[in-house]
Amino acid sequence: MFTLFHAPQSRSTRILTLIEEMGISDHIALHSVNIVRTDGTGAPDPANPHPESKVPALCHNGQIFTESAAIMLFLTDAFPETGLGPTASDPLRGAYLTWLFWYGSVMEPVLIQAAAGLSHPVLTKTYRGKAELTARLHAALSKGPWLLGERFSAADILLQSPFFWFKDATPDDPLIRDWLVRGAARPAFQRVMQAEVLRRAA
Numbered sequence: 224m225f226t227l228f229h230a231p232q233s234r235s236t237r238i239l240t241l242i243e244e245m246g247i248s249d250h251i252a253l254h255s256v257n258i259v260r261t262d263g264t265g266a267p268d269p270a271n272p273h274p275e276s277k278v279p280a281l282c283h284n285g286q287i288f289t290e291s292a293a294i295m296l297f298l299t300d301a302f303p304e305t306g307l308g309p310t311a312s313d314p315l316r317g318a319y320l321t322w323l324f325w326y327g328s329v330m331e332p333v334l335i336q337a338a339a340g341l342s343h344p345v346l347t348k349t350y351r352g353k354a355e356l357t358a359r360l361h362a363a364l365s366k367g368p369w370l371l372g373e374r375f376s377a378a379d380i381l382l383q384s385p386f387f388w389f390k391d392a393t394p395d396d397p398l399i400r401d402w403l404v405r406g407a408a409r410p411a412f413q414r415v416m417q418a419e420v421l422r423r424a425a
């Protein structure tokens with residue numbers, strides 16, 4: 224059994240979307256926790272095992288996994304038959320791992336800096352900027368409907384997620400906009416979004 228520590232409408236929502244896409248919710252115990260939201264509401268939850276009181280956190284056999292990309296990689300490797308992540312011998316494995324790690328190492332920093340209005344040569348040298356981020360996504364999506372070409376994967380769920388919450392951050396690029404429309408139209412995504420509205424209101 225896996226326990227997902229979750230707060231509705233947060234970064235752990237994308238893990239729920241992955242779980243729904245994989246059809247593995249019977250294997251997951253959902254544990255809702257309080258978190259400090261960006262508006263200052265909420266509070267750290269003593270029941271949350273995340274060392275920074277954040278979500279998502281996943282617990283399995285006494286191990287704690289944090290960081291969305293690590294959790295996604297662990298789940299797609301644990302349930303390879305669901306097809307949501309290429310396994311070690313798959314020729315798409317390199318691209319898959321690259322997108323998962325690029326998200327946390329480059330994409331989130333670039334989007335957060337842009338949202339904060341930060342600009343500094345050291346930041347730009349290290350992470351590049353929104354134009355380069357757009358070009359990288361555009362290049363991948365010019366080869367197929369998903370980041371791995373014809374194959375939908377956890378990488379799409381992860382990299383689409385910030386644009387669903389912060390629509391203004393969406394690059395003005397038709398291939399990226401169409402990719403987001405395809406992701407939002409998926410039945411699993413829609414089921415999770417509806418359930419999240421109810422959980423947040425509860």
Ligand SMILES: N[C@@H](CCC(=O)N[C@@H](CS)C(=O)NCC(=O)O)C(=O)O
Pocket residue numbers: 233234235258259260275276277278279289290291292327
């Ligand atoms: N890099 C982490 C970020 C996790 C994160 O920042 N989660 C937010 C929710 S959207 C949180 O729990 N914030 C509570 C806090 O900052 O105390 C990941 O991708 O999993």
